[in-house]
Amino acid sequence: MIAEEYKQMLGKKSVIRELSEYGTERAKEIGYEKVFDYSLGNPSVPVPQAFTDKLIELAASKNSAAVHGYSPSLGISSVREKIAASLNRRFGMDYEKEHIFMTSGAAGAIAHALRSVTKKGDEVMTFAPYFPEYNPYVNKTGAVLKIVPADTDGFQINFPEFEKMFSSKVMVVLINTPNNPSGIVYSTETIERLAAFLTEKEREFGHDIFLISDEPYREIVFKHVDAPYTAKYYHNTITCYSFSKSMSLPGERIGYLAVNPACKDAKLIVEMCGQISRGIGHNCPPSIIQLAVAEVVDLTADLSVYETNMNILYRALTGFGFSCVKPGGTFYMFPKAMEEDAGRFCSRALKYDLILVPADSFGCPGYFRIAYCIPTEKVERSLEAFRQLAQDYK
């Protein structure tokens, strides 16, 4: 009697994974250099050397029990302290270590945050285009995910639709800024308007509404872009962070959840996260990785290549006639497909060995995602393929 609900999930293969597998196969056929694989959001730059040095130093420690021993269920105390101090220094916040809960990446943070402030039947709202994994994250808590259609003019928030769809059943609004897949960063104006709206609705409905802010791309923000720290603007904010992108450590599953000190029951929520872990068989991210990131918490990998790649692509693609909102961060770009069916458009791109992801699964049909976390010389060599693809539609 295997569990049908999970068996059925298997039927729905991820488009991104299928495309990436195709890219790998195609590379075997014609050579890796000739395939322009823009499918996967895998950081392409090395981890910071200081992180590597710290990791080796810890691994070599004579006191292996201190390095590899159990982490307390909320995370290693000194690590939580260093993260709180870093956030305070950088964003003018007043976190204490009791507001920080260590997680297995942003996925773990979102899973815990959702369970801490929803119950079965509650609604969670998010905004297209959105990360498709939000579906299982939310569904498995028993809450219901509602998707607000995209603001395709600027990929900020579509407030008219949002306000129309909002009901007293909404307990959580889930945002992702800088955004995967659009590459857009929510402006101060957007965050202020969202905060004002939620505050008003809290008053109207007489219950707390939590803002879960998913921020794994926080450190990948391009020059002169307005990138507010969400929690500064709304009291009931739970920030979900991952070191995956900023330190190029996606496989090490290290992140945290930071509950705004102004949040209702802030420290209690963190303690509850320790209980939530017990039910889902997650018990803290790896100790040695916690210790290593905490030592270099203000560092990032050299992320400049992403902005370089974005500028090259943005200039070229708009020149070829693509319509695209200029990204403010991340390593994604989100142009409009040149025909209505983005799936068909991306299939045609394969003719030029360009692997692009249609955005239907991001809740935004007619668009496609470019994950430009690849070497710059390859981005440059891919431009001719984009030119030819655009030419097909002239």
Add this chain to the structure above:
Amino acid sequence: MIAEEYKQMLGKKSVIRELSEYGTERAKEIGYEKVFDYSLGNPSVPVPQAFTDKLIELAASKNSAAVHGYSPSLGISSVREKIAASLNRRFGMDYEKEHIFMTSGAAGAIAHALRSVTKKGDEVMTFAPYFPEYNPYVNKTGAVLKIVPADTDGFQINFPEFEKMFSSKVMVVLINTPNNPSGIVYSTETIERLAAFLTEKEREFGHDIFLISDEPYREIVFKHVDAPYTAKYYHNTITCYSFSKSMSLPGERIGYLAVNPACKDAKLIVEMCGQISRGIGHNCPPSIIQLAVAEVVDLTADLSVYETNMNILYRALTGFGFSCVKPGGTFYMFPKAMEEDAGRFCSRALKYDLILVPADSFGCPGYFRIAYCIPTEKVERSLEAFRQLAQDYK
């Protein structure tokens, strides 16, 4: 509106944690050397040097994306292959890599195994004394945990009670051998009898019954002890393993689930585990730790100290009049308290700075647990305290 179910869990503080905190405080008062803290099951021996060497080599690799990049959702392919080969070599099994799913320790393995083969309302049976975390693991899947009272003669399985309690609602039997807290290893006779019973019940009820075998202590088995590999004896076995104890790596959260190739839908269950992960925000154990353990998969830390400690304690305690079944493995021992209320007995032990855990939360009142993963010289110095404690009851 924070989630009441998790808030309420906070009320119930873990006895083990409270005792261990007391031990830490007491050590500050009178000195670490004078407190005989037998409360926590934390491995006390160093990790294998070969693991450390491999970890450093990986961390120093120039190709940081290969070391720190995303693991595929079922685990790194080469790692799964090495684990399957090791199990086949050691236990005469025929696992393929498709039968192995990498997890965050045994906790992650059990969480996934339970979700893969139960649905809401199903019953999961386990045997006292049992690891209390089985309660949240099972409860949060929607299934119901049923505890079979202990066989206090030998801490094997109490078959008469088990058979009486067994119903058609039981989809999973969850065992832990070598056992925390009793230290007992289930004998071949026990496993054979269990397998025969489950096979008969499968026929009678016309549905599969899965045996989830939780085996984090598999490598800590003492000389001349019969320690069968469970999956060899029953087709529908899902083995849950952790490297926490065998390699002294509890903080690195690394383990796996191995589905017996003879199991119904064996490879499908592994694929489903990848889907289960999506809902609970767990995405594979850390990549670098997966890669490092796989390189030294047949090694363990030097575990001999545990048997040394056991022999010293067993001889002394039985000499002082304690009644105790001799452990066959782990680093636990499970004597009978010298008064009916084990809680009161353990409180009295504190007078001698002996920190012992009453076994009520293990579902076996009247007993206490000794976690003897501490230095041997300290074990020796603690004997006088045990002697005095026993003396109090003469």
